[in-house]
Amino acid sequence: MLRYSFLIFILHFQSIEQIPVLMWEANQELNSSNKFSSLEFETHDFKTILSKAAKRKIPIVVFLEDTLSLEDLIIRNEYGNTIFTALSSFVEAFNSFFMPNVENPFEVIEQITNPIKIIDLDSFNDWPQMGTLVFNLKNIKTNDSRKNMLKKHDLTIFKIQSEMLVTHNHILGIFTARYPSWIIPEYSERHNFKKLLQSEPSSESPPESKIVPIVDDKNLLLVVSGNADYSKDNGKIFSSVTLSQSDFSIKDNEISLSLDGGSVKVVFSISFGKDGFWRIDNITMDEKSVKYEEIEIPMNFSYHCSKFELYNKATKQILKIPGFQIQPFKEEQEQQQFGAAFDCVGFVTIPICSGIFVIAILLIILFCGIIAMMDIETPDRFDDPNGKVFKAFVEYY
Template sequence: MTGGRLAIFCLFSVLCEIYGKDHVPVLIWNTKQVQEGVPAVSALQYINYGTFQAKYLAAFKPKNILLFLQDALSVEDLSSHASEFQHVRQWMEKSHALYLPNVENAAHLAHDLPSHGYNVVVLEPGVPAAGLDLKQEDNNLVVVKLPTTLTNPSRRRALQKADEVMQNVISKVGEKREFTVIFTGLKPSVEDHSEQYEDRIRVRVSRSLKAYYDDWPIGFHVGGCTMLYLHTNMTINYFRDNDTDTPYRTDIIDESKSSTNGTGDCTNRATIVIKYTDITIGDDHHAKASFEFTFQRKNLVWEFSSVESFSNTSIVYTLVSPDISGIPLGMSYSCTQKIYLRSNDTGSSISELVLNGIQMEPFSSNLGKFSNAWDCIGFFTVPIWASLLVTLLLVTILSVGMYMLSNIKTMDRFDDPKGQAIMVPATAE
């Protein structure tokens, strides 16, 4: 998906606005070096400074660091003004990048890294980057203080100016040395953390992202460490008296009224909750309803186990067909056929949840883009087997015919009109 990295960055930033208070989003990227051993980051996860430095920054093994510090950074800057960060978008798409939604006091790097042997150079606003004094043998930390945005009457223009400064510095400094780049803020620029505000943003996170990014179609959900894409609306079939042949009613769950929330520890269990507002199921109108998809991790593989529905009552749907287990970690599962889950109803009627085409991937550290797919349809399908058998039959017929033609023996002597005729003696019995 084009721009998927930027979309995830904005998602993390939205959630950071909700829960951040003294936490700010951090973006790290390196155009050449791939980070190793980085654990998955939940969108709701808070990261203190020590964890940020020891687990996440250390994964890049940075020798030279380019630290961009903005006076304030929050969701309004990264979602509402995403077009102003056009160079940031390009770097994220082309580099090996890591997004951390809620980091406490990330700017403390400027004071901490000198004690770790880094040669520190500070670029104030308006100072050219061409004359930087970088030591060849030492680790270098270049701290770039971006122009202030809080005192600028046009925040859009201020953010655009910050993006231009980053582009100018990277174009000049990047020629001198390979840098690991960090972009963060000193504090959040939005301080509204009321309970009503948090609830409103929770519901609108996925919907606003889908509206902003055309390449995020309706039905694509990201939460925690899990991605899920519903090709079409889910349906619920209802049957009477255990008669599962013909449903007496079918409900369609409208994906255009959905939002996403991810939970779970993302270690051995991961869940993603799809929430719906103002939908009708059967004869009942629901102001809120949700479906929780649960995934289990077993060693190096994962499996999809169940879906739990919450509205007026809780209903657990367990997988009937096909079997979705043994999927290697680092791979997504894709299926264009229908997936059936049966409810645990004990009454005279039962219900069936039908997923009409799906792709999903839990325990992912690269949110926004699915990994290679493990398809529910194997390579040797019935049409392929039929084609192979017909081809084999035709090749066999052709081979037998060629063999028979190659064994036809012709005469090795012929009559000469000017000579004596060939006499073939016949022996009478």
């Protein structure tokens, strides 16, 4: 069982990084006479198969999903049948070959069958006599689930295949994708960035979540991730304020930083200790000290807090700064960079405490069991086989 589990894990890991490819060769003359197709799929190399098709000038039709994985191909409907009815019919009717793991298949197609013609489903009218056509299935707009979307894509593939066989007796069909469904970081950054460029402009302005540098100096770095929330009535009403640097000074290993938000002014007093730590000694809001958690960080490390909150009980002022990160530098450099961050959220969280508690109970049970086993003693007295046999008489009434 362990061996099969390990095999499943290996297959799953490969499916995360690579993309499945299904190929079928529709040759009406050979298929009608039940002869073997001229393009043999004996090799397991995707490049070799494409090279053969390109040399023989076989028209190649690529049906390109945006994302695809092995998990998508085994989706079943409510009756237990595959949702890819058209692709299943191609496998049965034509010479076909399935490769579960191909690395960057679309890049291989671009290299070998270049030039290619990428077609949107609503923008083509006539079929070229020869070449490589790529149909972007991702351009089919639908708000359905992925299962329904793949079913519609399967129907589209069947329609296009049927129309092409009217004018072409011999074609090579390929069903694959640009990226795996399990997006890894390398693909995710490129993919999401492209989606952002192609997204339609929205009338609503998106929330401000980008990193905003407040101080970028040789001795101090300070950034936030947006506007701060400020309240002067103990949190009943909050207003958005934009913080900006108003004053900055350095004297005798002490840094004074003032931030102005229009309706509120915040001053940080930072010092470098001889013990190898830097600390924020005092924070004032409108020249009055505020309550905050003690900040004492080792040198070359920064301090980060996703929601840095300052509170003054006397004046009922509250200031919440999102994405707050700060680091002073004792030695000046032209281009300073943040070091590893100490977060305001403690490392020992509730889940960690719960895990430690459960492990402690199990260790106590194990320790008690070991002690009990160690107390077991073997008998030190045995019956003498040559001695008198002990007899017991029982009377029954």
